[in-house]
Amino acid sequence: MIEVKTRPAGDAPGAMVTARHGQGEVTRPGRGFSLGELTGASLSTRVASDWGVRLDARRRSTIQSNVESLKGWASHAGTTKKEGRVKELEEEVEKVEKVVKKGAVKAEKEVAKAEKEVKKEVSKAEKAVKRKAPRPKTKPKEKTGP
Numbered sequence: 498m499i500e501v502k503t504r505p506a507g508d509a510p511g512a513m514v515t516a517r518h519g520q521g522e523v524t525r526p527g528r529g530f531s532l533g534e535l536t537g538a539s540l541s542t543r544v545a546s547d548w549g550v551r552l553d554a555r556r557r558s559t560i561q562s563n564v565e566s567l568k569g570w571a572s573h574a575g576t577t578k579k580e581g582r583v584k585e586l587e588e589e590v591e592k593v594e595k596v597v598k599k600g601a602v603k604a605e606k607e608v609a610k611a612e613k614e615v616k617k618e619v620s621k622a623e624k625a626v627k628r629k630a631p632r633p634k635t636k637p638k639e640k641t642g643p
Contacts, residue, residue, distance in 0.1 A: 505573040509550040510566040514558070530567065533559035538567035 512534070514527035529551030535542060537559060545552060550567070 503574060504548045505570055507570070507573075509548060510563075510570050512551070512553065512556075512563050513560065514556070515560070527553060527556065529553035529556070530563055531556035531559060533557070534563045534567060537561075537564035538571060540567065540571060 512527040512530045513524050515522045515524050517523075530545070531553060532542070535545050535550070535552070540548075540550070542552060548571075
């Protein structure tokens with residue numbers, strides 16, 4: 498199942514970029530995060546836009562501090578109501594499966610017990626039939642000769 502989370506609390510972090518000014522480099526706020534930074538933070542562009550994260554499609558650099566700030570902010574995302582309900586239903590299904598399994602085991606034991614009783618009754622009946630069965634009559638021998 499795709500994990501859908503609600504937007505984390507607070508504003509989305511701002512992207513920082515390094516710019517060259519004169520002889521050195523300066524870190525300044527950027528227009529948005531690059532695609533590489535979003536993928537590094539395991540965010541799709543759709544989720545990022547839904548959450549209000551700004552995207553700068555022209556940027557190609559991936560700055561690790563930006564990835565870390567996105568990961569930290571996104572880690573506070575909560576689950577949606579649907580996902581919570583799905584988990585509740587899965588737990589309920591597991592409980593029902595356990596009850597059904599217990600019932601099936603109990604039913605199997607009762608069936609085995611009933612089979613034993615039936616076998617006893619059958620053997621008693623067979624013994625009784627053997628005792629009461631009439632003996633087969635033999636035909637009298639015919640006399641041959643004078």
